[in-house]
Amino acid sequence: MDSSHVSALQLKxxxxxxxxxxxxxxxxxxAVVIQALKKRKLRLKEEIGRS
Incomplete structure (x- = not known):
């Protein structure tokens, strides 16, 4: 993945x-909103880690 994609993920x-x-x-x-946001954040972190 290119660095601009990683930068975009980090901004998100x-x-x-x-x-x-x-x-x-x-x-x-x-709590439901917080849980949903944390799940999205974790998915992004995993995607950044794979980059």
Whole structure:
């Protein structure tokens, strides 16, 4: 995989991290949303690792 693809994946990963942090900062975090975001983030991390 080329470095621009890896960079794009890393940007998405950072964006998901930010979304998780924002959701957890809410007065009543939505556990379902957080779980879904974490799963997406893990898939991205695995894809980056394969690159």
């Amino acid at each position: 990963h950072a964006g998901l991290e930010r979304q998780i942090h924002e959701e957890m900062s809410r007065p009543v975090p939505d």
